[in-house]
Amino acid sequence: MSTAQTGAAGGGRPLGVMAALPQELGDLVEAMRAESGVRTVTHGRRDYHLGTVHGAPCVVTLARIGKVAAAATVSALIHAFDVEAVVFTGVAGGVGREVRIGDVVVADSLTQHDLDASPLFPRFEVPLLGVARFAADQGLADQLAAATGKFVAEEGPALAARFGTQLPQVHRGLIISGDQFVASAAAVEALREALPDALAVEMEGAAIAQVCHEYGVPCAIVRTISDTADAHAPTSFASFLTEIAGTYSNGILKRFLQARAVAG
């Protein structure tokens, strides 16, 4: 499949927009359909939706869950769709003690909390790459944080009232990823001990950041906190995912993409 065959409508290299699950993407594909129409290409068992949304040419897709799924999907975005940058949106478990359900975390850096090839290599370091923490693109993360700040300022009080959460706060810092859904007080405490500056835990971000690092593609990750990775996590995650996740993604991505379209 050549890039010429798959390039997004509207000219210029598109932005790759990913989530793990459909609920985490909100109405983005419907908004694209209404704005420019959508061309869907199936590749490696995933659907890639090409078009323009909120003024920005994009390729939108779902990774499904876990680091391998995320790495495979972002690799296709880079090689088959020639995206100029990648943005990932979704939910995460809160790890930092100040991070509450309904808050939003924008990653400055990401690490794989379950990667351990010690004693051959330091814990968390990707063997033969020599990196334990992958930096998000700071410009892209700033734009994502600005869009999130605007969303929270404009809609935070209504969100808190509607969903029964606290007024949302926006955090910047370390997001950790692994192939486990973290759902016990002991497990989340072990993560805090091993990585004291971790703000949130999820299952894809650091894999995306590693692939983007290796190919020199800018990436940024935004996560809304659906649970606190303790024994309540499965029920909290499930209800947040169905009722709230899409509202946050819609509000954040709309502002982010509109600002990107204006900047050209």
Ligand code: ADE
């Ligand atoms: N995504 C949302 N909540 C999570 C948790 N508790 N563990 C891993 N990934 C998550």
